[in-house]
Amino acid sequence: MASAHFENAELARSRRLKTLRTWLWKGLVVLLLLAISAFIVFPVLWMLSTSLKANEQVMVYPPVWIPRPLVWENYAKAWTVVPFTRYTINTALYALAVVLGTVLSNSLAAYGFARLRFPGKNVLFMILLSTMMIPGMVTMIPQYVLYAKLGWVGTYAPLIVPSFFASAFFTFMLRQFFLGLPEELMEAARIDGANEGWIWWKIAMPLSKPALATVAIWSFEGAWNDYVGAVLYLTDEKLYTLQIGLALFRSQSDIYWQYIMAASVVVMIPVVIIYAVFQDYFVEGAAVSGIKG
């Protein structure tokens, strides 16, 4: 009896020790996460705070975190100094065209690689995979020469047209997704006399919304944030995108950081909203593809 009692007490103590250890561990994890979160969030808060400061408060020491008063006019001012409204319309149209082209062309090619049989498929697919290794800089120069010969420099064509021709990365990603779709559905449709185009559009596409949403978001983000391509090909000020606008704005108003930060915040917002709205779709797609993130 006495020894059994002793064992119970021992057991209880070791269990208490163990819970204590897990709690300590969890506390440590949370502390570490808080520290990294601070590193991530502080620059962003610093930007938001600056964007609302009056000119006298921007450079003071010690720094002010909550500006008083909140100068919302910074946003209005930043927005009108440079024709940001026009740039926004340009960028939005350009990004939407790229999304349309990317989703359509890549899903077509991916469906072909995932679901159809044709001679040379494996070789072509290997070529597709190997093109992912080619640095963008290698094709950038000859592509510029090509677009110059076509008379496309100075227009949006070099930025939009290529997106209607599937890229290796998105085709590969969508192919992986299409491979996972149930074959029975498509086979049944084929027996009913549906052609492959119908199956692609009516069966494969609707079943792949998470993957397509991921492709759409990433291509939108890519177009929205593309600075190098825009600055290389767009020469007419009327056609500028937001990214060029921001860079120009910075070089013109180097000391007025409250305006620069205000404009930066506004330019970032659409992408943030899209991520927030499509978050579930997006995380699902990223988990399935397991590629980017």
Next chain:
Amino acid sequence: MGYLFIAPWLIGFLVFVAGPMIFSLYSSFTNYDGAFTMDWVGISNYRRLFTTDQYFMISLKNTLYFAVFAVPIGVAVGVVSAVLLNQEIPFQRFFRTVFYLPKILTGVAVILLWMWVFNPQAGIVNTFLRFVGVENPPLWFASPEWSKPALIIMSAWGAAGGMLVYLAGLQGIPKQLYEAAEIDGATGVRQFFKITLPLLSPTIFFKLVTGINGALQYWSTALIVSDGGNGGPSYSTLFYGLRMWKVAFTESRMGYASAMAWVLLLMTLVVTAVQFYVSNKWVYYEGERR
């Protein structure tokens, strides 16, 4: 029928990738200026790169400097973040959203944000450094010694968002392994090195390969950060790609820039091949006997 479906890729590949690359290879042996001159010059572009072009060496060194620090730091930040976020803790969803933030905030706006954060006079970093007693904090983007470290810190910030891939990898590790280790009395640290890291190694390998390739092609941030996009101060942010960009589009020496492009491609291929070769020694694939 299949060809019809893959036509968008096939045509795009021929017109926008294969054709341009053949043209680029040819022009790397010429003095092509983007307009009318295109005379065959043999390997003299390549010879010049490795013998007399000091900017080539500077840009190569800058790029390697960046890669050597940014890639390992990026992987470490990603793995540690994912392991921490994979624990059962309160506010898990909140933390994951915060960690994903750098992936969402991108473009010129973020570069401007960091230029303000690193502002020598009033930026938050130097304000903090002065507060803790550093009398002459670095000038960051205005200093040849500190401009690259600043860019590396920026990239570490972005790498936190890369945790999602590692997180997916972690969630693929069977729980029973940890339970068995627990029973055998293995400590958490031991479990991390004996279970987590080996089973995560394919993901780490994947991120290393893409990370190193990305670092070799890193340059466009410097276009914004350095004054006039010149790769300053004192050429400290003149990365390989930026040098190529200037040679091709500012100086219109398309042939010479094409030679640089092909050197970059060869470097990429060699580095990747070496990584695949070495990977046999440390990457663990399930179902493989060791």
